[in-house]
Amino acid sequence: MAWECGIDGCNAVFEDVESTIVHQATEHTRQECKVCGTVVPDGYLAIRHAFTEHSRAEYVRAYGASSEEVRNREALLEEIDDVADMEAIATELKR
C-alpha cells in the first residue's frame, strides 16, 4: 500500500506510513497549534496533537473545521494508529 503525504501541494508517495510521517515532520515547515500555540510537526503529528491534547470542540473552534473534516481526520488517525510504529518514528526523528 502506498501512502501519500497529503499536505497541500505535496504529492510525495511512500511505501510505508512511518516514512510518510518522518517526511512530513522533517521536510515540511512546523506548524503552530491554533489551540495552545505549541509548535508541532506538520501533517499527521499535528493532527494527532490536536486530537489527543485538545477536545473536538476546541479543535472545531480554533480551526473552523466542519464536522465532516473532524470525522475525516479522526478516521485518518485511527487508520494510521493501527499501522504506524510510533516508536520507530520517534527514534527516526531524534536523529
Ligand SMILES: [Zn+2]
Ligand atoms: Zn510532503
Ligand SMILES: [Zn+2]
Ligand atoms: Zn495544541
